[in-house]
Amino acid sequence: LKRLGRRQRHRTQTFAQTVAKRLVEWAPPQAVLVFERLQVPPPQQEQIRGRALRCRLTLWQRGLIRRWVEQRAQERGLQVVEVNPAYTSQTCSLCGQRGNRRRHAFTCPQCGSQEHADINAARNIRDRCTQLRLSGLPSTSPEARADKAAGKPPA
Known part of the structure; x- marks a missing residue:
């Protein structure tokens, strides 16, 4: 189970890094990357039916892509902004x-x-x-x- 969990974490990490890299490469120089300030609460047993769906939503790393985009954008000199x-x-x-x-x-x-x-x-x-x-x-x-x-x- 530890090995499977580690494999899942690495797969998620690799996905976030790849998406961030492609987004920052796609953005023109002096671009501003804008994200919404989303607050996604963790799934509750009463709200979302189905154990499998709750497990998938729990595994989703909400801020991981955002953190990698910020890091890559900083390396290229791009600005990252949050809006309501x-x-x-x-x-x-x-x-x-x-x-x-x-x-x-x-x-x-x-x-x-x-x-x-x-x-x-x-x-x-x-x-x-x-x-x-x-x-x-x-x-x-x-x-x-x-x-x-x-x-x-x-x-």
Whole structure:
């Protein structure tokens, strides 16, 4: 059992190192890698049915990939930032209003925007990072929305 546990840990460690290396190599120079500050509680017996699923979730190293990415990014001179994940997948990236997410589709009832939910969430995460770094106008301000609608990058 010790040997199997060690093998599983090494496999997880190798996976995290490989993903971190590929991500940092893929990122252009002077890029900023943005992560959501996720708080995933350990699985409870009452919440998740099935012993096998609880065991798999317990083995998942939540911060391992993040730690390796930070280490690799520091070696290459890249910056790593955390943002608040609240409502990133439910907020419209164009108008900033709460929309409807159905599995992989996001629809905004206010502006009529429709796109893949993960792409919408990624844009919201990017905008939160930009706002955090520049301490400028919120990405949902009228000026920022006008620039987005015109396809211009934020000033």
